[in-house]
Amino acid sequence: MATSTTTITTTRASTYLQQLCKHFAHKVPVEFTPDRGTITLPFGTCTLRADNTTLTMTTIAKGDDLARMEQVIGDHFARFSFRENIEVNWQKQH
Template sequence: MKSTARLLTARASTYLQQLCKHFGHKVPVEFTAHEGHITLPFGTCALRADEAGLTLINICEPENIEKMEKVIGDHLARFAFREEFSLTWQRDG
C-alpha cells in the first residue's frame, strides 16, 4: 500500500535532512539535499524536497499504513514545530 502527503514549506530540504539524520541512528537511510529514503522495519518512506515543499511517500503492507503515517508525521511535526501544518495522507492500493 502507498500513502502520499505534501507539506508546503520553504524549509523542505532542511526537514528532509533532519528526518533522515534522525532515523539514520536506528535504521538504514539514504539521502541528499533533495531526495531521501528511510527504511523502517514496517515500511519505507521516500522523501522529495523542492522549492515549494516536501513530498512524503510511504510504502508498506496495508496493516502498517496508519503506523507509517503516524511515525513519519509525528517526527516531521517535531522538526517543523515553528510552522502550523497538518498532513493529509492520500492512500493508493
C-alpha cells in the same frame, strides 16, 4: 503493498528532509541528499522529495503497517516543523 503520499508546502522542505533522515539514520537504514531521501523502517519505507517550495513524502507498507508508517513519519515531522504548525494529510493511493 499500500501507499500513501503527503505534499507539504514550505520553504524549509530540504531542511526537514535532512532532519528526518539524520534523525532516523541513528537506528535504521537511510539514504539522502538535500533533495531526495529514503527511510527504511522494519515495517515500511518512506521516500522524500524536496524542492524550493514543497516536501513530498510517500510511505509504502503492507496492510495495517501503512497507518503505522503515516503516524511515525507524521509525528516526527510535526516535531521538527512545530514552528510552522504544518498539518500532514496523507492521501492513500489505490
